[in-house]
Amino acid sequence: xxxxxxxxxxxxxxxxxxxxxxxxxxxxxxxxxxxxxxxxxxxxxxxxxxxxxxxxxxxxxxxxxxxxxxxxxxxxxxxxxxxxxxxxxxxxxxxxxxxxxxxxxxxxxxxxxxxxxxxxxxxxxxxxxxxxxxxxxxxxxxxxxxxxxxxxxxxxxxxxxxxxxxxxxxxxxxxxxxxxxxxxxxxxxxxxxxxxxxxxxxxxxxxxxxxxxxxxxxxxxxxxxxxxxxxxxxxxxxxxxxxxxxxxxxxxxxxxxxxxxxxxxxxxxxxxxxxxxxxxxxxxxxxxxxxxxxxxxxxxxxxxxxxxxxxxxxxxxxxxxxxxxxxxxxxxxxxxxxxxxxxxxxxxxxxxxxxxxxxxxxxxxxxxxxxxxxxxxxxxxxxxxxxxxxxxxxxxxxxxxxxxxxxxxxxxxxxxxxxxxxxxxxxxxxxxxxxxxxxxxxxxxxxxxxxxxxxxxxxxxxxxxxxxxxxxxxxxxxxxxxxxxxxxxxxxxxxxxxxxxxxxxxxxxxxxxxxxxxxxxxxxxxxxxxxxxxxxxxxxxxxxxxxxxxxxxxxxxxxxxxxxxxxxxxxxxxxxxxxxxxxxxxxxxxxxxxxxxxxxxxxxxxxxxxxxxxxxxxxxxxxxxxxxxxxxxxxxxxxxxxxxxxxxxxxxxxxxxxxxxxxxxxxxxxxxxxxxxxxxxxxxxxxxxxxxxxxxxxxxxxxxxxxxxxxxxxxxxxxxxxxxxxxxxxxxxxxxxxxxxxxxxxxx
Amino acid sequence: xxxxxxxxxxxxxxxxxxxxxxxxxxxxxxxxxxxxxxxxxxxxxxxxxxxxxxxxxxxxxxxxxxxxxxxxxxxxxxxxxxxxxxxxxxxxxxxxxxxxxxxxxxxxxxxxxxxxxxxxxxxxxxxxxxxxxxxxxxxxxxxxxxxxxxxxxxxxxxxxxxxxxxxxxxxxxxxxxxxxxxxxxxxxx
Numbered sequence: 056x057x058x059x060x061x062x063x064x065x066x067x068x069x070x071x072x073x074x075x076x077x078x079x080x081x082x083x084x085x086x087x088x089x090x091x092x093x094x095x096x097x098x099x100x101x102x103x104x105x106x107x108x109x110x111x112x113x114x115x116x117x118x119x120x121x122x123x124x125x126x127x128x129x130x131x132x133x134x135x136x137x138x139x140x141x142x143x144x145x146x147x148x149x150x151x152x153x154x155x156x157x158x159x160x161x162x163x164x165x166x167x168x169x170x171x172x173x174x175x176x177x178x179x180x181x182x183x184x185x186x187x188x189x190x191x192x193x194x195x196x197x198x199x200x201x202x203x204x205x206x207x208x209x210x211x212x213x214x215x216x217x218x219x220x221x222x223x224x225x226x227x228x229x230x231x232x233x234x235x236x237x238x239x240x241x242x243x244x245x246x247x248x249x250x251x252x253x254x255x256x257x258x259x260x261x262x263x264x265x266x267x268x269x270x271x272x273x274x275x276x277x278x279x280x281x282x283x284x285x286x287x288x289x290x291x292x293x294x295x296x297x298x299x300x301x302x303x304x305x306x307x308x309x310x311x312x313x314x315x316x317x318x319x320x321x322x323x324x325x326x327x328x329x330x331x332x333x334x335x336x337x338x339x340x341x342x343x344x345x346x347x348x349x350x351x352x353x354x355x356x357x358x359x360x361x362x363x364x365x366x367x368x369x370x371x372x373x374x375x376x377x378x379x380x381x382x383x384x385x386x387x388x389x390x391x392x393x394x395x396x397x398x399x400x401x402x403x404x405x406x407x408x409x410x411x412x413x414x415x416x417x418x419x420x421x422x423x424x425x426x427x428x429x430x431x432x433x434x435x436x437x438x439x440x441x442x443x444x445x446x447x448x449x450x451x452x453x454x455x456x457x458x459x460x461x462x463x464x465x466x467x468x469x470x471x472x473x474x475x476x477x478x479x480x481x482x483x484x485x486x487x488x489x490x491x492x493x494x495x496x497x498x499x500x501x502x503x504x505x506x507x508x509x510x511x512x513x514x515x516x517x518x519x520x521x522x523x524x525x526x527x528x529x530x531x532x533x534x535x536x537x538x539x540x541x542x543x544x545x546x547x548x549x550x551x552x553x554x555x556x557x558x559x560x561x562x563x564x565x566x567x568x569x570x571x572x573x574x575x576x577x578x579x580x581x582x583x584x585x586x587x588x589x590x591x592x593x594x595x596x597x598x599x600x601x602x603x604x605x606x607x608x609x610x611x612x613x614x615x616x617x618x619x620x621x622x623x624x625x626x627x628x629x630x631x632x633x634x635x636x637x638x639x640x641x642x643x644x645x646x647x648x649x650x651x652x653x654x655x656x657x658x659x660x661x662x663x664x665x666x667x668x669x670x671x672x673x674x675x676x677x678x679x680x681x682x683x684x685x686x687x688x689x690x691x692x693x694x695x696x697x698x699x700x701x702x703x704x705x706x707x708x709x710x711x712x713x714x715x716x717x718x719x720x721x722x723x724x725x726x727x728x729x730x731x732x733x734x735x736x737x738x739x740x741x742x743x744x745x746x747x748x749x750x751x752x753x754x755x756x757x758x759x760x761x762x763x764x765x766x767x768x769x770x771x772x773x774x775x776x777x778x779x780x781x782x783x784x785x786x787x788x789x790x791x792x793x794x795x796x797x798x799x800x801x802x803x
Numbered sequence: 804x805x806x807x808x809x810x811x812x813x814x815x816x817x818x819x820x821x822x823x824x825x826x827x828x829x830x831x832x833x834x835x836x837x838x839x840x841x842x843x844x845x846x847x848x849x850x851x852x853x854x855x856x857x858x859x860x861x862x863x864x865x866x867x868x869x870x871x872x873x874x875x876x877x878x879x880x881x882x883x884x885x886x887x888x889x890x891x892x893x894x895x896x897x898x899x900x901x902x903x904x905x906x907x908x909x910x911x912x913x914x915x916x917x918x919x920x921x922x923x924x925x926x927x928x929x930x931x932x933x934x935x936x937x938x939x940x941x942x943x944x945x946x947x948x949x950x951x952x953x954x955x956x957x958x959x960x961x962x963x964x965x966x967x968x969x970x971x972x973x974x975x976x977x978x979x980x981x982x983x984x985x986x987x988x989x990x991x992x
Binding site: 736 | 877879910987
C-alpha cells in the first residue's frame with residue numbers, strides 16, 4: 056500500500072524523478088488500474104489532465120509498457136490477453152497490419168497457422184460433443200458445483216474402463232470362438248480323460264421349468280445361465296485351428312486377464328498422477344490452505360439458490376473448523392503428560408473395540424458363506440433358496456451399513472482433530488468394505504479346498520465343486536447384481552419416501568431428520584466396491600465387465616435423478632481437487648485387493664479338471680511356461696534372461712537408485728524454494744527501504760521548491776506512516792486509500 | 804455492430820470465436836440470452852447496453868455473491884454503472900469459460916476481488932471477500948477475532964514480499980498453486 060501512495064504521488068507530477076519505480080515488480084499490478092483510473096480521470100475531472108504533464112506521463116508509460124508486452128505476447132493468440140473486446144479487436148487489426156509488412160511467405164505461414172488452429176479447435180469441439188453424458192454432467196456441475204461433479208465424472212470413467220475391459224475380453228476370448236465356424240476354423244475341445252476329476256454334472260433344469268425358476272437362475276447365475284459364455288466353465292476350448300494359424304485360447308485367456316489388470320492400473324495411475332502431484336505439494340507445507348479456501352472458495356458454477364446458501368454455510372463452517380483446528384493444534388502441543396496418557400489409553404481401547412467389531416463382521420460373513428454354500432446343494436422353495444443364495448451379499452451389505460455408523464460414533468471419543476477424524480473414519484470404512492470381499496473369497500476358498508478325505512484327489516473338492524471357477528464367478532455375479540438392486544432400492548424405497556415425508560410433514564422430527572445428504576465418500580466407496588468385485592470376477596465370469604458397464608450406466612441415471620430430486624449436497628464440503636485423488640486412491644487399493652485373489656487362484660490353486668480352458672494344465676499359470684518352451688531358442692533365452700534373478704536384482708537396484716535420485720532432487724528443490732522465498736522477503740524489505748528514502752528525497756526537494764510545499768508534507772507523512780505493517784494500521788490506510796484518488800485530484 | 808440482429812453475422816461470429824475462448828454454440832447461446840434481456844426500445848439502438856440490474860437477474864449470476872463486482876469489472880461503460888454491451892458480456896463469458904487460461908482467469912479474479920479498485924488486495928478487500936463468501940448477515944459473519952486470525956493466515960501464506968497487501972503477481976502465484984481455482988472459476992451458461 057505504501058507503494059501505492061508513492062505511485063499516487065507519482066501521477067500527480069513528480070514521476071519523472073523516479074524512473075526506477077516502473078521497474079519494480081509490483082508496478083505490474085498497477086498497470087490495469089492506471090488504465091481504468093485514466094479513463095475515470097478523463098470522465099470525471101478533466102482539469103487534472105490538462106493541469107500537469109501527469110496524464111501524458113501516465114499514457115507514455117502505458118504505451119511503453121504495452122510495447123514491451125506486445126513483443127512478448129506476439130506469439131500468443133489475441134484472446135489470451137486480459138483486455139476488453141474493443142481492445143482485442145484493435146490488437147487483431149494491428150497484427151494484421153503488421154502482417155502486411157511481412158514477406159509473402161511469412162504471411163502465408165501465419166494465415167495457415169491460424170486456419171489450422173481454427174480447424175483443431177473445431178475438431179476438439181466436435182470430439183468433446185461426442186463425450187458420454189456431456190449435457191448431464193454440465194447440468195450437475197451447474198447446479199451443485201464441482202465437488203459432486205467429480206463423483207459423476209468418476210462414474211463415467213468407470214463405465215469407460217469397464218467397456219474397454221469388456222472389449223478386450225470379447226475380442227480375444229469370445230470372438231474367436233464365435234467366428235471359428237464361419238472362418239473355417241476347427242475348434243479342438245479339451246478331452247474328457249474319464250478320471251473322477253473331470254466329471255461335470257450339468258446343472259441345467261430338466262423337464263418342466265417353472266417361470267420363477269428362470270428368475271432364480273437369472274439372479275443366481277445358475278441353471279440355464281451356467282453353461283453360457285457368461286462363465287469360465289463354458290470355455291472348454293483348447294485351441295482353434297484357423298486355416299493358417301492356431302489360436303491358443305488358454306494363453307489368450309490368461310494374457311487378457313493380465314492385460315486388463317495392467318490396463319486398469321495404468322489408466323488409474325495416469326488419471327491420478329496430476330492429483331497426486333498436487334496433493335504432495337499441498338501436504339508438504341500446508342502452504343496456502345487458507346488462500347485456496349478464500350481465493351478459490353466460491354464455486355462460480357453454482358446457480359441453484361439453495362446450493363449457494365449451502366455453499367456459503369459450508370464455507371463458513373470450513374473456515375471456522377480450520378481456525379478451530381489451529382487452536383486445537385496449539386492445545387495439543389500444550390497437553391500435559393497425564394492427559395496424553397489418558398487419551399492414548401482411550402484410543403487403544405477404542406481401536407481394540409473396532410478390531411473386535413470388524414472381526415465379528417468378518418466371522419459372520421464367513422459363517423454366512425459356508426452356510427450358503429451348503430444350503431445351495433439342497434433345494435427347498437423359491438424364496439428360501441434365493442435368500443440362501445444371497446446370504447453372503449446380504450450379510451456384507453448389512454455389515455457395511457452398520458459399521459460406518461459405529462465408526463462415526465466411536466471417533467467422537469478419540470479426540471482427533473476434525474479433519475483427521477473424517478479421514479480416519481473413511482479409511483476404516485474403506486478397509487471394511489474391501490476386506491469383506493476378501494473374507495468372502497477366503498471362505499469360498501476354504502470350502503473349495505476342503506475334502507472329506509485329506510488330501511484332495513484333484514487338489515480341490517471335486518464332488519461339490521466340479522467346476523469351482525464357475526462357482527466363484529457365480530458368487531461374483533450375485534454380488535454385482537445384489538449391489539445394483541440395493542442401490543436402486545435404497546433410492547426408490549428409502550430416499551424418495553424420506554423426501555416426501557420431510558417435504559409434506561411439518562413435525563419437528565421430520566425437520567430434524569432432514570433430506571438425505573448426498574455424501575460423496577460413501578457413494579464413491581459403493582461404486583469402488585462394485586468395481587473391485589468386477590475386477591476379481593472378470594477372470595471367472597468374462598462377461599462381468601459388460602454387466603458392470605450396464606450397471607454403472609444405469610447407476611449414473613439413478614444417482615442423477617436421486618441427486619436432483621431427493622438429496623441435498625452434504626454440509627461438509629468435498630473439494631474437487633482432494634476428491635479426485637481420494638477416488639483414485641481408493642480405486643487403487645481396490646485394484647490391489649482384486650489382484651491378490653486372482654493371482655493366487657491363477658498361480659496356486661489347481662484349476663478344475665472338468666471345465667474351462669485350462670483342463671490340460673495343473674494351474675492356469677502353467678500355460679505360459681509351456682508356450683515359452685515351444686518358442687524358438689533365441690526368444691526363449693531372452694525371456695528366461697528377463698525372468699532370471701540377475702535381471703530382477705539389477706532392475707531393482709536401478710529402480711532404487713532412480714528413486715533416491717528423485718528424492719534427493721526433491722529435497723534440493725525444496726531448499727531452493729525456501730532460499731528464494733527468503734530472498735523475496737528480503738527484496739521486499741529493500742524495496743520498502745528504497746521507497747522510504749525516495750519519500751524523504753521528495754520531501755526535501757519539495758521544501759526546496761516552494762510551489763508544492765503546501766501539499767508534500769501530508770503525502771510524505773502518509774507514505775512513512777504506512778510503513779508500519781501492523782494490520783490495524785494498514786486497515787485505516789486501506790480505507791484512506793480507497794478515497795485517495797479524489798483526494799489527490801484536489802491537490803493538483 | 805449488428806449485434807441487434809436476431810442472428811449474428813457470419814464474419815462477426817468467426818471474429819468472436821477468434822477473440823474469445825467460446826465456441827460457436829456458446830456465442831450463439833450467449834447472444835440469445837443477451838437479446839432476451841434487452842428491452843424493446845433498446846433493441847433499436849445500434850449498440851445496446853443492458854443495465855446491471857437486469858444482468859443480475861440471469862440465473863447464472865443470481866446467487867453469486869460477486870455478481871456486482873463481476874459486472875463492474877467487465878463493464879466498459881463510462882458511467883461506471885456496471886452495464887454491459889454484448890461484447891462485454893462475451894468477454895465475461897470468455898473469462899469464465901472452460902478453456903480460458905489460468906492467467907486470464909486469475910487476472911479477472913484479482914480484479915473482482917479488488918473491491919476498491921486500487922490494484923492491490925489489502926486488509927479491507929480481504930475482509931469484504933470473506934464476508935461475501937460466508938454471507939453478509941450478522942450471524943454468518945466471522946467474529947472480529949476470527950477474521951483477524953484468518954486474514955493474518957492469508958497474508959502469511961500469500962504476501963511474499965511482506966508489504967501487508969497482496970498484489971497481482973503474488974495473487975497469480977498463489978492461484979497457480981491452488982488446485983481448485985480453475986475448476987471453480989467457471990460460469991456455465
